[in-house]
Amino acid sequence: MGQNATINANFFLVCGLGNLGQYCVSVLKEFGAKVNAIEITTNQRWEIPDLPDLVDDFIIGDCRQPKILEQAGIKNCRAILIVTSNERVNIAAAFAARSLNPQIRLVIRSAQENLNELLSHNLGNFVAFEATQLPAKSFALAALSSETRSFFTLENHLLRVFRTQIDASHPWAKHSLLSEINTAHRRILAHAKAGNLLPQAFHKWEPNTQVLPGDTVAYIEVNDPLATRSIQPASSRQQFLPTIMTAMKWQNIHNALLQFWEESSQIRRVVLVGGMFMVSLFLCGTLLYKLQYPQLSFQDALNVSLVLSIGGYDNLFGQLQLPFKIPWWLHLFSISQTVAGTVFVGILYAVMTERVLAAKFQFSQRRLPIPKADHVVLIGLGRVGQRVAQLLQELKQPLVGVTANEIDPGTLSTLPLIQGNIKNALSKVNLNTAKSVLVVTDDEVANLEIALMTHASNPTANLVIRTLDPGFSENVAKLLPYARVLGVYALAAEAFVAAAFGENVLNLFRLNNQTTLVTEYQIETNDTLNGKLLGEIAYGYGIVPILHVKATQQIPKFMPSDDIRLAVGDRLIVLATIAGLQRVERGSLAPPQLLVRVESAFSPEAAFEGAAVMARVSGCDMQTARTLMKQLPATLQYPLYKHQAHRLVSELGKSQVLAHIV
Structure with a gap:
């Protein structure tokens, strides 16, 4: 984890035990952490009744004082959470903490965005939040279906976590095995039969179990990119000319022109065809006048053709008698060229006028109409409300906003909006x-x-209410059992705690009454993950790999295959509980216990392919696999985890090799 040898990676310090601080202590204890706390006074009202019992060492004093920080064990802490209600105290305490422990991670409560950015550059290993703005994501989640447990973004892709109750109409009911639900964009997290609770550990499901009505399935799914634009690396100078020559081949040019034509609008096609026609007339006119009147220079011929192309017929032939002799066919061509030029100029003027008007009206664009049904009504568009609206729009939820205050026309410009008295607005x-x-x-x-x-x-x-005071939240929740009452401090505490664990914790969410962390690893030489298959990592440590990037390719792979072997420089993002992260940190890999027996291969080709499959899925060397396939029936003396073994049997079957688990 990159921690200093004198620092306890599971030891945290919380300064300020107000509403936010108390919830931070509670969440840290859920992770099994050791937590010391500093509070200025003993006359503190506990929103969490058993909080004094959760704190390992409770220090009374000013967290800005170095002696108090040293007494609280700051030199051995992994992170300090400074969450008092006074921003000046928080910033002063941050400087004091950094001077005592250069490695400690600083997580403070502050709404001063510019100052926070400056402090981040100067203090290092620093992050600051405003507690009342953090829970926007939780409010957005509460507005969605009850199945959605979380959503977050990785590599410009939206990932969502669901917990679904299977009914008779569900496409998975009666006809699907659990192993078939796993796809290139989906991974099962947990499964429970009807009437049972979801297991808290990952991978506690049987691959060959049939999905039945009443079952509960938790899974994560990745959507298409939020914006698709591929950026290719620059080619070397040696590759430049061959690339250009390849691109200039007639077939490539033809395909490019065809694609451009298909993607163009009707107006663009008219302008393009008209422009090509006018260029042709211009060149023909120049050539005809030069051939008919050899004494004219090319410049004069070009000028005559240009004048005719822009409607200048009267400049040449506007007199009572023609000023020079001209054949009837060339005279007719000149008239045609002038008429075509006038029409084309008219088209250009129309297109330019339409573009100018469109740009003008874009500044005063009317908002979208209010949805008729099955939409979300968002009341309150302060900083929290605006962030909630942005998240719901990213999720393509029909939405209407209601606010008592005027907001800038450029803010949430596509959001249907009612402004004014909120009570009157509800009728609209x-x-x-x-x-x-x-x-x-x-x-x-x-x-x-x-x-x-x-x-x-x-x-x-579905009614969701924002509250600030924890006591008020509790009373409202009792008064309105049909509503979801979300206290901002309880929700914000999870973000503060996630930040305290370090930058490798990208997100966190609740699933089956426990916190799951989205954690990033950069594989190093002495890493406990280095050299292992993703299957070993997933089932041995009890975590779920959701994204892998090879050091040599830098192309992200979502829901990566179990067969990938990690190497130094690779990047891996996983879902894990705190227990799973601790197993990774200690290298406590659960031992595999299942063996696979191979009975027969239908042909020599099947045996050859089966050896390759065996080496790829199990991780054994190719020589071992080929030797076994020559001695059938035989048992692969290479213990596997349950899901690995089931997958190996399945893959061997596809290669016409008969095998089973022993």
Whole structure:
């Protein structure tokens, strides 16, 4: 993990035991961490009743004082969370902590964005959050279906975590095996039969189990890129000319022109064809006048043709009598060229006018209409509300915003919006047919009143309320059992704790009453992951690889195959519980226990292919696999994990090799 030898990687210090600090201690203890705390006074109201019992060492004093920090064990801490309600105290304590421990990770509460950025550059290993703005993602999740447990972005792809109750109409019911649900864009996290709870550990499901109505399946799925644009690396000078020559082949030019034509709009096609026609007339006119009047220079011939092309017929032939002798056919051509030029110039003027008007109206573009049904009503568009709206729009959720205050026209420009008195606005947002109602203004009493009004109008809507005070949250939750009451500090604590574990923790979410972390590893020489198959890592450590990038390719692979062997420089992102991360850190790999017996191969070609499959899936060397295939029936004396063994049997069967697990 890259920690200093004197630092305990599971030891944290929390400064300030207000609402946020108490929740930070609680979340850290869920991870099994050792937590010391500093509070300025003993007269603290505990929102979490057993909090004094959770803290390993409770220090009374000012967290800005070096003696107090040393007494709390700062020199041995992995990270310090400075979350008092006073930003000046937080910043001063950060400087004191850095002077005492140059390696410690600083996580502070601060809303000063510019100052936070400057401190990040100067203090290093530093991150700052404003607690009231962090829970936006949780509010967005609450507005979605009950199946969605989390979503996050990796490499410009959206990943979502679901927990689905299978019913008779579900496409997986009755006809699917669990192993068939795993695809190139999906991984099963857990499975439980009807009436049972999901197991907390990953991979505790049987690959050959049939999915039945009533079962519960948790899985993660990756969507298509949010924006698709491939950037190719620059070619070397030696490759430049061959590339150009290849691109200039007639077939390639023809394909490029054909693609350009198919992707062009109708207006662009008209302009393109008209432009080519006018160029042809211009060149023909130049040639004809030069041939008919040899005394004219090429410049004069070009000028005559240009004048005719831009509608200048009257400049040449506008007199009562023609100023020079001209054959009838050339005269007719000149008239035709002038008419064609006039039409083409008219087309250009029309296109340019349309573009100017479109650009003008874009500045005063009207917002989209309010959805009619199955939409989300977002009440309150402060900083939290705007972030929630952005997340829901990224997820392509039909949405309408309601705010009492004027907002900038350029802010959320595509969001259907009602501004003004919120009580009056509720009659304009199709509340009766809404799927969810999120009330996230900065006034928690007003949130309660609005929530009661919306529930009276639509009792079936999914109601989510933002609160600040934990005691108020608890009372509102009792009063409104049909609503989801989300306290900002309880939600923000998880983000502070994730940041405290380091930059390798990219995200975290709750699944089956435990916290799952999205964690990134950069493989190093002495790493416990180096040289192992992803299958060994997944089943031996109890984690789920979701993205792999080879050091030599830099192309991300989502839901990577178990057959990939990690090497130095590779990047790996996994889902893991804190217990799984600790096993990785210690190198505590669970031993594989299953063997595969190969009975027969249908042909010599099948035996040859089967040896390659065996080496790839199990990780054994090719010589061992080929020797075994020559001595059938035989058992591969190479223990495998359950999912590895099932997959090996399946892959051998596809190669016409009969095998089974022993």
